[in-house]
Amino acid sequence: MGEVSFKTSPVQQALVQSFCQNHNEAIACLQELIANQPTPSIFVLLGKIQMKAKKTKDAVESFREALKILNSSAKKLPNTIEAAEIYYLMALCYMDQVSLLQAYKAFSLAVKVYPNFPDAFYQRGLCRMQLKQARCIQDFNRALAINPKHFQAYLSRAAYYGSKGRYSKAILNCNEAIKIHPDSVRAYLYRGTLKYHNKTYKNAIDDLTKTIDLDKICILAYYNRAICYHQIKDFKKALKDYGILLLLESSKEIVLAVLINRALLYVELEDYSNALEDFKEASLSDPRNSEIYQAIGICCHRLEQFEEAVNSFTQGLKLDPFFLDAYVARGNSYMEYGHETGNTKAQKDFLKAMHLNPKCVKARICLGYNLQAFGKFQKAWNQFTVAIDIDPKCHVAYDGRAVVCLQMGDTFAAFQDINAALKLTTSAQLLTNRGVINQFMGHLNCSMKDYQQAISINPGYALAYFNAANIYFHHRQFAQASSYYSKALQLDPRNESAVLNRAITNTLLQKIEEAKEDFEKAICLCPFSAAVYFNRANLYRTLKQYELAEKDISTALSIQPNDALMYKLRADVRGKMGFSEEAIADYKQAISIQEMIDAM
Missing domain, CATH: 1.25.40.10 (Tetratricopeptide repeat domain)
Known part of the structure; x- marks a missing residue:
């Protein structure tokens, strides 16, 4: 038998190499062919392979060469589908290079050469969307008029209406897209997201659940469904979805968003311990975010970890020295220290916030309470009054001023202020x-x-x-x-x-x-409360358990030694116990203390 040899053409070789992802070999093969046989179809093929190889600038040059050859055979733009495709491919290259105006011009030439080109209208619509041109919707409409089954055009039109806040119309376009592709993950995902924005959370959950049924690892579907569950207060299911997202190989940005959202959910549940852990984890992913440190500080404050709260607020202020809320929050944590030094530091923070923004009502109110703690009632009253002048609808300021008025003995003014607060809320x-x-x-x-x-x-x-x-x-x-x-x-x-x-x-x-x-x-x-021991001593006295009563009243006197009533009670008890001398001494001490009080 004679030998049979199989030879392939350069075009076939290039296609095979491109299929095998050997784009450079495919390009070299076509360039060798072009050197001998330059035809528009070969240049177009070369451009397509260069596009696959991400060499869009070279691809544009190849398409231009193809157009030159086509133009040389015609006095005007060649009115062919082939020319329209070349302009279309050139425009795609420009889109990849983010040269949007050049892409727009190329798409326009494509539809001018061949007006029944739905993909060109569709892509021009996308280009116009990126250029913020409202007429993009006309291109989507034209694409759908030519091809009523254009799935992508419906989704893009839905995206346009969604971006304009016209969610109901966007949802209708998603409905049409789903009719074309009933198992489209993208269509259900986008419709679910639109329903979330339309505040129809339960319907959104249905669509997002369908998305997850179609794609078990669709990260965006789990994320959006978790947010919907959060909105309808189904916290258990929201936490489950957030947990799944952290188990999936999500991007750093998604993980950060999940940690923050889950922490906020825990805050809503008043579970500040778990919220704190999530915020701390988030701070590791985004250590330059001052608001995360603010949230950590608030959780520590709620957990009565006041020093840790102060440290966290301080870290936030290092990142953003003009963060007003951090100064106010740190001041409130200092106030919880319960001593004068803490109150002084708090006052400095409130004053710093007011220096940055004299109209910061929150800082003025906190300063008012701080001055109240120092016993400076008139100055506190002044701060609450300024806060009311800045924001006449601030019920907290009226409430604060009412308390100060009460402490200054002006009950009528206090009553007026508290009523003013109640009229607001x-x-x-x-x-x-x-x-x-x-x-x-x-x-x-x-x-x-x-x-x-x-x-x-x-x-x-x-x-x-x-x-x-x-x-x-x-x-x-x-x-x-x-x-x-x-x-x-x-x-x-x-x-x-x-x-x-x-x-x-x-x-x-x-x-x-x-x-x-x-x-x-x-x-x-409260182991150091004299009142507790005094009242229990009274109980023991009525029960005639005099030894226990004497022990308790003595403890009370060790805590509060200059109380005439306590000495009298102990004298009564000791008298019942037969300790006459001790009882007389206590009576004398009670009389002495009372005379000193009367003389003052």
């Missing part, structure tokens, strides 16, 4: 504060109405229950008082005043064991 705190002012004015019935209204607005506001219980106690309605103290303690278990008052109430109700338990709790919460 109604809250349990403001109603409770008005109740306190009413108490100072002797209007106990009005006080109780305010506390009850505060409870109806916010059943979780402990202070309203506590203050209402005090009024019940004042009216000797001890059963109701005990019940309200218990409700206050359910909401705020560390309120030592509520524990002590309930202990006294239970003593009066002859609930001896409950009273003893409450006194023990009060001592655990």
